[in-house]
Amino acid sequence: IWKPPEGFKVKANLDVSFNHLTYKAVAGVLIRNGDGLIMAAGIYPFESVTDSIVAEAKACLSAMILLNDLGFRAVCFDSVEFRYVPRQSNQAKHTLAAEGRRFEGIRVWVEEALVGVEAVVDRERQRVTSSF
Known part of the structure; x- marks a missing residue:
């Protein structure tokens, strides 16, 4: 489950969809504030990526x-440890990276995201606020 950043920080969550056959990757970057609101979202395609670690570093x-x-x-990152995080732990960032495969080139949204991502973020926010 997504956890909000402490204080007045924003939190950047990352997910990468990597294809080892084509050496292509798409990163989804989701930036949220302590209330779980989307501050920004971005999709970043990469080519000639040798492995998933390089894709994560580029993300x-x-x-x-x-x-x-x-x-x-004032920022905290969720993916800097390069550790596996189960998809269900943060569905929003996975949805962003997965939907990013539909686009060519970099896409950035400010205070919004793709409709599917916004729906997942709303569900995650409800879970977080109901757990307090």
């Missing part, structure tokens, strides 16, 4: 650039 870099471009300074 982290893309997230840091997006955070910097939008002026966010």
